[in-house]
Amino acid sequence: MPAKSFRKQSRVDWGRNLPDTENLTNEELKLGAILRIADSMEIMCKDRLKLESDLKYYKEVYSERGDRISQLEKRLATYKGHVTRLKNELSKLKGGSNG
Numbered sequence: 001m002p003a004k005s006f007r008k009q010s011r012v013d014w015g016r017n018l019p020d021t022e023n024l025t026n027e028e029l030k031l032g033a034i035l036r037i038a039d040s041m042e043i044m045c046k047d048r049l050k051l052e053s054d055l056k057y058y059k060e061v062y063s064e065r066g067d068r069i070s071q072l073e074k075r076l077a078t079y080k081g082h083v084t085r086l087k088n089e090l091s092k093l094k095g096g097s098n099g
Contacts, residue, residue, distance in 0.1 A: 018024070024032070 016028075
């Protein structure tokens with residue numbers, strides 16, 4: 001007798017044929033509810049894994065961008081210093097040629 005996977009069997013859409021006048025038993029209703037809950041949990045787990053993966057990616061990007069911004073701010077400060085120094089030298093040259 002071949003073995004059957006509980007997991008695969010639990011994903012089968014279970015049911016039975018009933019006449020319109022007959023209802024499912026309480027046990028069958030409970031089983032259906034449990035199967036729906038299991039389906040919902042699987043979907044939530046997939047969503048959570050994607051969210052965790054996205055969070056990890058965005059944290060890495062944030063860190064890299066922060067480092068890059070710091071580098072650019074330092075470079076900008078250096079350029080501003082050069083501009084200030086050149087302006088001072090220019091004003092000295094202009095002031096010295098008039099006097």
